[in-house]
Amino acid sequence: MSRLPVRKTYKLFIGGDFPRSESGRTYEAEGQNVARASRKDARDAVRAARSAFPKWAGMTAYNRGQVLYRVAEMIEARRSEFADLCSGPKEVERSIDRFVWYAGWADKLAQVIGSSNPVAGPYFNFTVPEPQGVAGILAPQEPPLAGLVSRVAPALVGGNAVVVVASEPHPLAAIELAEALATADVPGGVVNILTGLREELAPVLASHMDVNALDVSGADGNLAELERLAADNVKRIVRGAADGQSAWEIEPFLELKTVWHPIGV
Amino acid sequence: MAQAPALPVGFELPLEPRLPRIGSIDQVALEERAATLAKRSIKREAKMFALELAVRMTDLTTLEGSDTPGKVSALASKAIRPDPADASVPSVAAICVYPNLVPAAVERVRGSSVKVASVATAFPSGQSPLETKLEEVRWVIEHGADEVDMVIDRGAFLAGRYAKVYDEIVRVKEACGETHLKVILETGELGTYDNVRRASLLAIAAGADFIKTSTGKLPSSATLPVALVMLEAIRDVYDETGRRVGFKPAGGIRNAKQAVQHLVLTHETLGVDWLTPDLYRFGASSLLNDILMQIRKEKTGRYQSPDYFTID
């Protein structure tokens, strides 16, 4: 007689914890009951992200880079679990290497994106990149792991906190990633992952007045409506590659601050 | 020919500094210096010396709305004999209570070396008229307090009314007479290290015997960098005038390790002369038992449990 396995319960990832949906609902995906997040869960996730943002943004770039590298370590440690939840080992390797690639940007962004500006006057003038705050991310429906990583890593490396709506048909890789994040020294609330119905959750994030950016790279359905909702607090709309990597994927999640100071004795 | 406007009345240019240079404090460098001093490794005899000194320097404190004569009585017993299981542990310097509890405190410590310190001047906020504050000071002294811990008017300070702050301290010191006066700056409300330095020098100029960091009622209190600023102000006054002012960090010192770090700071800033209860006190409540646990650990080699140390 073969041994009965103990099955995992798939919950949300909010504030570093794994709660069920406050609505008590689930939906079936990939043969599992997966939490079906409600607007209140989304509200809680944004609150958690906002609360975690100052600490994450306040860490040194070096520290953030190390944390993101450790996320890669944790994904690597779980490669076979991840391989079962996406298209296979190649996608997992691509995702790990992508996290490593982005981790290395943390302490280099200011050097490539920032500048010292030679203004026509006796002033020292410099421009530094800063994180925007809380980014809402609609993860690509495919590929379930690499798509998620391709959008989350660039938002994080600049110092933002994120609320992610996972792929609706393939959410399990996202929850597995949440487990990797929870063991990687990522402060609770920096990444929040909601599983559930895209059409329910996307408008909540799009219209939330305390979300600073909305990544629609993985959006399907009524993009125009989302952009309209986002206009009310002038959210930054980010459109990037669903499965690529570039420093210019990081840049849309950043603000630029320019400072002047006179030069004189 | 145009005439230069007359200088406003009372505006004097000091040609010789009568007070030490006010100056500025660089936050980053200050905090680094404090952090480096906190890395000193104090062991064995040196640690025992510091721990026993810390006991003798403690102002054991209870400042709650719910304090009663019974509570103060228990505190006083603890103050006189901190560790019933070890007679070699000395008494603390003083107990610190609210004005209404002064009579009970005085009664209970009679015959011991423990002093009674009372807070006064509308502690902790200081937001009351000067007359009531002075009345309070006179009352506690009449009823036997050996020491008075006053608060400065932070509202006035932050509004730039330094003369009012100064004046109040002068009047309180007058009311104290020979009674030893500690001036609480409430550094957690002052906002910058520059302000802590200014408030320190102002309090000393007005007659403080001790300057004290905090009321203990705010989350942010006696950090090492704040202590360093105040110790340097005390040192500058000593250099310029020969006058020795004492220092009392209060609030936020919960364990023996922090207490020892404070003593290291003092030792390397002011020297060994300040390592005495006459010039240094710790305002604390839970600190005492942690020090006792550390003393016993040094003596027995074993880590201790709170179960073995009395609450009073």
Next chain:
Amino acid sequence: MTELERKQDQAPVPVGWEYETAPESRDIVTLRERYGHFVGGEWLEPKETYTTISPATEESLAEVGQATEEEVQLAVQAARDAFENGWSALAGAERAKYLYRIARILQERAREFAVLESLNGGKPIRESRDVDVPLSAAHFFYYAGWADKLEYAFPNRKPKPLGVAGQIIPWNFPLLMLAWKVAPALAAGNTVVLKPAETTPLSALLFCDVLRQAELPAGVVNIITGDGRAGAALVKSEVDKIAFTGSTEVGKAIKRELAGTGKKLTLELGGKAANVIFDDAALDQAVEGIVNGIYFNQGHVCCAGSRLLVQESIYEATIDKLKRRLQTLRVGDPLDKNTDVGAINSQAQLEKIQELVASGEEEGAEIYQPPCRLPEKGYWFVPTVFTNVAQSYRIAQEEIFGPVLSVLTFRTPDEAVEKANNTPYGLSAGVWTEKGSRILAMAQRLKAGVIWANTYNRFDPTSPFGGYKESGFGREGGLHGLAPYMDFE
């Protein structure tokens, strides 16, 4: 008198508070009796050896190789082979992962390296533990991230690795200087032959074990040990580039040697930095900055603030505070966690310091040294301040490379700039003032590659470091630290 009053009375009057010794245990380090050269991933049995010691106790620590010309050749060949057979073809992302491994392993073995560094070099454990080792790991971490992003670092250029880099490093920050050299070289795709300083080979040799654990392909990093002769052999060998950090004198000799050969060169040489204190400085913190500037690492720092330029109006106050501060500097056993100033690195260096200090007294400067009990064995020098120093004195012109400060005064910012720049060196400078515009104005006018405002001796892998004039050329750290290791066709 009550029992209690008697107890109070008998309480000890503090006459002094002696901190006890707080030694960091040496057990974590396992030294071999004898080390060879690390060539092609293997330990090469050395033809000649010498003994390396602990400068604090003069005890022998190990026998290490004195590389001959043939052995240097073998190392260069191994590096060349590794470069041509795989390393240069390896994807940047894979190179990055090797460097990340090295960074992580250094973090994991941090305490071991810190103890060894203090033991072999003489610097206080608090510094090797809190500065040298963490920064070394951080350098590898930072440059790992560049290995696969080179196209972003050089707009409009096609960077390729140079090939084999020969690297010669000094004894003042042995592991850190190794990290400064090896990390960018490898990130850029080169292979290296590195020679640590004669007196401090051990942390580099232990580093070879990190390479083993990281499974770095054989020959990518080769370590040969020895004195100046081994360095000279490396300079003359078939490398594509030489990176040298050390004395200006040797730097010039290398430059002459390489003239006309087409080999790339970067030099990080000596300095005689001015630390400029204005009357509105946050004075207690500035004094801390002066102390950190010249007594950190016993003054064995190329960018040390060895000349204090203090505004005359605050001269007395500053010197009084400085002299008082010197009283609490603890000189002694580098492995004691409470030590602030460790041992002088070698007999030779000690003699140089003594000679220059004697010249200072002869030329008429006034010397101050706090009372200090020095250990009997080992090489020690008491932290020293010279006042009444003239710009022309040897102690104001020549690099002492020891815990000796020369104090001069100035009246105006112009005069400060003039005096600060009046030197063939140009590595670093310090400016202390609470006025932002003055910081920027001074920074603009001081001829130095690194300017510290309201701080001193701060290093970071992202921050480019290097000198003007005779302090060398080329930068290490930051984006700019990559260029010296690249070939742009």
